[in-house]
Amino acid sequence: MTDSPITVLLIHGGGASGWDWHLVAPLLREYGYEVLAPDLPIEDPETGIAEYADFLAAELGDAERVVVVAHSYGGLVAPVLAARRPVEQLILVSAMIPAPGEAPNEWWSKSGYDALGLELPMETEEQMVAAFLHDVPAELAAEELARGREQVEDGDVPVPLDAWPDVPTRFLLCRDDRFFPADFVRTVVRERLGIDPDEIDGSHGVMLSRPRELADRVNRYVTSWRASPGRS
Template identity: 50%
Template sequence: MATFVLIHGGGGTAWQWHLLDAELRERGHDVVAVDLPTEDPDAGLGDYAGSVVQAIGERAGLVVVAHSWGGFVGPLVCDRVKADLLVLLAGMVPVHGEPPANWWENTGFGMKDIDDAVDLFMHDVPPGLAAEASRRGRTHAEKALAEPWPLERWPDVPTRFLLCRDDRWFPADFMRAMARERLGVEADEIDGSHSVMLSRPRELADRLESYL
């Protein structure tokens, strides 16, 4: 059985994984999910990765799953621990020296107005669950957004890229192209919104298990 290390995205929390956590534990796996120190003005990218590494402890058989902005953190974790697999779930793929704040322009994505966060990120999540996720949202301090991404090369770990076909934030065509250009891989695909861990936890668990 595996240990799934679940890394949330910008403004997120470990809570967003709770349905997937339950699915994976029912199947006999271990799960590690922590709140990244996004609200700490003194925390940099290394601190984010350190919080995950500390939570992992002595566990082995690691599958690191990094969602969205967590794509900046997942590879840093894999550079510090022995992981069997890294999965970027609708993940932002960084390159050496790139501050996260510059990713949007560098990839040609630009920025969108977030007039309705539920419609953009959670349109297929049950309304009560989407409301709770919105209530739990957190701010993101500047330091980790402005720091250059430190790794000179991608960590030596097998990597899968899993996009969400119905994602209104990161459209599928954009993500397919980014996976090819920045990782040199063809993206895998799953139905669902950007918050697929809340809308389709069983299907996501099935897909993650299929990677083992």
């Protein structure tokens, strides 16, 4: 019997949209994956992480084989989704990792991020590019900022997660990320997931600056896991 196709679900970061993945998605389709990159309903004040996870579960429908790739804030949503419906693998890209019962607004202090004292200025477009998109082509960076959306959830509501789901998880650190610096990320990944992160060159906007490298890395993770003993 032929395997069901693998669906790769791409979850965007906070204040963003599925457009973030528009360069990566067709490259993954070239590998034979079905790809979904929906816009989370972040502009709806009645929604939060639980509702985002339910929304994504509905988007997936009856897809049997699902790999989730989550960027930045999407890392808070991915494990909740994986706890609610079958997922073969989680791939976190420069992502936030929630602790059980931790609210999004608490993450910044409890993860140790606030203690970094980065204080990156983000008042102008140039400052936003410098913080998040410094290696992204100028036209793409400008469009990314223009497509930004207001996220209006209550960030004090705890992430509905009792424990990290029993799902194979990989973390891909972006070495040139100024927003989530590499040393900080290495520490958080080891403390919260008990694994060493993999690494790739690129800024926080790696899906726009290095789409081919990112798509290749995702494919490598999927195929290597599928080829491991006991998998079919």
